Amino acid sequence: AQTVTQSQPEMSVQEAETVTLSCTYDTSENNYYLFWYKQPPSRQMILVIRQEAYKQQNATENRFSVNFQKAAKSFSLKISDSQLGDTAMYFCAFMKRSGSGTYKYIFGTGTRLKVLA
Amino acid sequence: GAVVSQHPSWVICKSGTSVKIECRSLDFQATTMFWYRQFPKQSLMLMATSNEGSKATYEQGVEKDKFLINHASLTLSTLTVTSAHPEDSSFYICSATGPTANHYNEQFFGPGTRLTVL
Numbered sequence: 575a576q577t578v579t580q581s582q583p584e585m586s587v588q589e590a591e592t593v594t595l596s597c598t599y600d601t602s603e604n605n606y607y608l609f610w611y612k613q614p615p616s617r618q619m620i621l622v623i624r625q626e627a628y629k630q631q632n633a634t635e636n637r638f639s640v641n642f643q644k645a646a647k648s649f650s651l652k653i654s655d656s657q658l659g660d661t662a663m664y665f666c667a668f669m670k671r672s673g674s675g676t677y678k679y680i681f682g683t684g685t686r687l688k689v690l691a
Numbered sequence: 692g693a694v695v696s697q698h699p700s701w702v703i704c705k706s707g708t709s710v711k712i713e714c715r716s717l718d719f720q721a722t723t724m725f726w727y728r729q730f731p732k733q734s735l736m737l738m739a740t741s742n743e744g745s746k747a748t749y750e751q752g753v754e755k756d757k758f759l760i761n762h763a764s765l766t767l768s769t770l771t772v773t774s775a776h777p778e779d780s781s782f783y784i785c786s787a788t789g790p791t792a793n794h795y796n797e798q799f800f801g802p803g804t805r806l807t808v809l
Contacts, residue, residue, distance in 0.1 A: 607795060617729075617782060619800035626795075665734060669796065672740075674748060676723055677788070677796035681734045 576601045578668050580682035587656045588690050594641075595651045595685045597666030604628075607669040608649045609679070610640070614662040622664070625649065656689045663687075693792045694718055697785055697801035704775055705809055712770045712804045714785030721787035724768040725798060726760060729782045741768055765789070775808040782806075 578599045587593035599608070610622040625633045625642050632640050637657075641650045653660055666682040694717040704710050714724060723742050727735040739755075741747040741762035749755045757779075759771040768787075772779050782805050786798035 607797075609797070611800075616802070617784075618802045619735075619784065619786075621797070624795065624797065674740075676740050676742070676748075678725070678737060678740065679735075679798060683734050686732075 576603075576668055576670050576680050578666055578680050578682040580664075580666055580685050582685045583683070584686045584688070586688045586690055587653075589656055589658060591656055592652060592654045593656055593687065595653075595664055595666075595687065597649045597651070597682055599647050599649065599666070599668045599680075601647070601668065601670070603670065608640075608642070609667040609669065610638070610649075610651045611665045611667060611681075612660075612662045613665065613684075614659075619665075622651065653687075658689050658691060661687060661689045693799040695721075695785065695787050695799045695801040697804050699804060700802060701805040701807075703807045703809065706776050707774055709771055709773045710775055710806060712772075712783055712785075712806075714768045714770070714787065714801050716766050716787045716789070716792075716799070719787075719792035719799075720765040720789045721768070721792075722765065722789040723787070724762055725786045725788075726758070726768075726770050727784040727786070729784060729803075731782075735784060738770075772806065775806070777808045780806055780808045 606627045608625045612620045623635045637654045667679045698713045726738045739747045739749045747760035762768040784803045785801045
């Protein structure tokens, strides 16, 4: 069974600094997608970044980038130039295809990030 | 694009009553919708998956007679919590996906509904 592990329950970073959130997963599949979602205090889930497993190049979206290590089954998120608005809960998600053909997410337990002024 | 709405955003009800939560895809056809439950400071727990026009598929441990899901159109899914009890109090989130929204099978999330059962 697939599992997603986020080993850092809470983290803090000074404004303008860089922080890395870790995520590891376990799967026997070769083709899959990985996502990072942000959930601010409003609790709206917001997509931060996605990575396709067949792509070797790490995905980047402005200040957000990932370090995708397929062999190690690691998918960490780096936030550069942290801003106060980055304060949120961050969830790593693995997307798998179920037996019925539907694609489902498996979420990690989350990392609560606080950006300090 | 790819906007999902939920209504109501919060609801308070008395124990024993039923509550209906709506999830709508506003600008795409949602062939599949998902319902999650989230307890404070915890992750999202998938409750069920529904495909338009079909019966929902429930995750292990979720009572399908208690959490009724209907996905009768390509833009609307409803979750009805029947005979609600205080332990059903939680934050319920829906998400939706469809071929007209993206080709990654990525889910788009609603803003959530906070249910409090007195």
